[in-house]
Amino acid sequence: xxxxxxxxxxxxxxxxxxxxxxxxxxxxxxxxxxxxxxxxxxxxxxxxxxxxxxxxxxxxxxxxxxxxxxxxxxxxxxxxxxxxxxxxxxxxxxxxxxxxxxxxxxxxxxxxxxxxxxxxxxx
Amino acid sequence: xxxxxxxxxxxxxxxxxxxxxxxxxxxxxxxxxxxxxxxxxxxxxxxxxxxxxxxxxxxxxxxxxxxxxxxxxxxxxxxxxxxxxxxxxxxxxxxxxxxxxxxxxxxxxxxxxxxxxxxxxxx
Amino acid sequence: xxxxxxxxxxxxxxxxxxxxxxxxxxxxxxxxxxxxxxxxxxxxxxxxxxxxxxxxxxxxxxxxxxxxxxxxxxxxxxxxxxxxxxxxxxxxxxxxxxxxxxxxxxxxxxxxxxxxxxxxxxx
Amino acid sequence: xxxxxxxxxxxxxxxxxxxxxxxxxxxxxxxxxxxxxxxxxxxxxxxxxxxxxxxxxxxxxxxxxxxxxxxxxxxxxxxxxxxxxxxxxxxxxxxxxxxxxxxxxxxxxxxxxxxxxxxxxxx
Numbered sequence: 001x002x003x004x005x006x007x008x009x010x011x012x013x014x015x016x017x018x019x020x021x022x023x024x025x026x027x028x029x030x031x032x033x034x035x036x037x038x039x040x041x042x043x044x045x046x047x048x049x050x051x052x053x054x055x056x057x058x059x060x061x062x063x064x065x066x067x068x069x070x071x072x073x074x075x076x077x078x079x080x081x082x083x084x085x086x087x088x089x090x091x092x093x094x095x096x097x098x099x100x101x102x103x104x105x106x107x108x109x110x111x112x113x114x115x116x117x118x119x120x121x122x123x
Numbered sequence: 124x125x126x127x128x129x130x131x132x133x134x135x136x137x138x139x140x141x142x143x144x145x146x147x148x149x150x151x152x153x154x155x156x157x158x159x160x161x162x163x164x165x166x167x168x169x170x171x172x173x174x175x176x177x178x179x180x181x182x183x184x185x186x187x188x189x190x191x192x193x194x195x196x197x198x199x200x201x202x203x204x205x206x207x208x209x210x211x212x213x214x215x216x217x218x219x220x221x222x223x224x225x226x227x228x229x230x231x232x233x234x235x236x237x238x239x240x241x242x243x244x245x246x
Numbered sequence: 247x248x249x250x251x252x253x254x255x256x257x258x259x260x261x262x263x264x265x266x267x268x269x270x271x272x273x274x275x276x277x278x279x280x281x282x283x284x285x286x287x288x289x290x291x292x293x294x295x296x297x298x299x300x301x302x303x304x305x306x307x308x309x310x311x312x313x314x315x316x317x318x319x320x321x322x323x324x325x326x327x328x329x330x331x332x333x334x335x336x337x338x339x340x341x342x343x344x345x346x347x348x349x350x351x352x353x354x355x356x357x358x359x360x361x362x363x364x365x366x367x368x369x
Numbered sequence: 370x371x372x373x374x375x376x377x378x379x380x381x382x383x384x385x386x387x388x389x390x391x392x393x394x395x396x397x398x399x400x401x402x403x404x405x406x407x408x409x410x411x412x413x414x415x416x417x418x419x420x421x422x423x424x425x426x427x428x429x430x431x432x433x434x435x436x437x438x439x440x441x442x443x444x445x446x447x448x449x450x451x452x453x454x455x456x457x458x459x460x461x462x463x464x465x466x467x468x469x470x471x472x473x474x475x476x477x478x479x480x481x482x483x484x485x486x487x488x489x490x491x492x
Contacts, residue, residue, distance in 0.1 A: 052294025175417025
C-alpha cells in the first residue's frame, strides 16, 4: 500500500503508461493496452458508461443499498479517466494540481454559486 | 501546493466535508454546500454532465485542440465525484485504496481483457 | 416501410413488448428479452453509453466525419430508451404526446431561455 | 394533437429548423435558437445530462417513485437529440427509418445477443 494517494495514483499512471504499445504493451495480453490500442472512442465510451454506473450505484444507495458499491464505480470512472489522460500525455498529477489551483483561488466557488443560484431562481 | 496528492485530495475532501450543512456549510454562500443541500440528483446530474465534457474535450484534442482542456474537465469530473463520495460518507482515499487493491490483485486485467476480446470477436 | 412514424415507433414498441419474458420472450434468443430480463441496470447503462456515442459521432462530424453515423447512434439511444419505457409500462407515444404538449404550451421555451441566459450571464 | 407520431415529430423538427439563425431564429428569444447558435458543445452536453436524468428517474421508479417522470426525462433526451439532428441537417424521420431498417433486417438482434452472451459468460 502506498503511503499516500499521490504515490498510488502515480504508480497506477506508470503502469498504464507501460501498457502503451509504443512502450511494449500487448493488446493481446493487457486490457489497458487493448483500450489504448483501440483508441479514444473505446475508452471515452467507457467514461460515459462508468459515470452512469456511479449514478446508478448512488441512487441504489439512496434507497438502502450498500454504499461501498459506489467506491468501486468511482474507482472504475477514475481508472478509465486515467487511461484517457495517459493517451493524451497527461497525468493524474495534472488533475490534482488543477484541483489544488482552484482550491487556492478565491472566487471560484463563489462564481459557481452565483451560476447555481441563477439557474435555481428560474426553476 | 501540497507535497503529495494524498494531502491534496484529503484536504479537498475535508473542505467538501466542512461544507455540509450539518458542519456549518451555508448553501447561500458555498457552491458545494448548495449541491450537498439540494441532494443526490443535483450532484449526480453534474457527474453525467462532466463526463460528457471530458469526452468532448478529448474528441476536440483528437482533432487538434489544446489537450490541457481535458485536465480541467477531468478535474471537474473528479471534483463532483468527491462531492458524491462525501454525501455517502466515503472518501477519495477509499477510491485510491480500491484502485491499489485491484492493481495488487493478479487476474483483474486478464478478466477484463477476456471480456473485451469476447466483445470484439463478435463485432 | 411503415407509412408513418407512429406506425414505426408503435410497431417497434410492440416488438419490444413481445420480448418480455412474461410475453414469451426468450433471453437465450433475443437481445431485447435478455436486457429486459437482466433488469434496469442493464438497459440504463446502455442509455448512458449510447448518449456518449451520440456525442462522439457528433464531435467527429464537427471535424469532417460522415454525419450519417449520428443517425445510427441516435437510433441506438432511442431504441434503448424504448426498452426502458417498455420495462416501466410506458410507450414512445407517451413521449411524443409529452413533446406535443410542451410545443402547445406557451412559455415553455421562454422559461428555458431565461435559465440559459442566467447561466451564460455568469459564465 | 397530431394524428400520428410522425406528424408530431416532423412538426417539432420543423419548429427546431425554424429556430436556426439562418432561418430567422433569435437567440435572444428562443431557447432552441440559443442552443443552436452556441453550437454543438451546448446541446451535446445537454444530451449527456438528460441521459443521466432518465437514469435517475428510472432508478427512483424502481424504488417506488412515479413512473411518469421517466416520460418527461425521455422527452427531454429526445428533444435535445432532435436539436442535434437539426444542426447536422438530419431529421427524426432519418432515425425512425434507421430503426425500421434494423427491424427489417434479420440477424441484427441475434448479433447483439451473441455479444451480450459473450460479455456475460465472462462476468
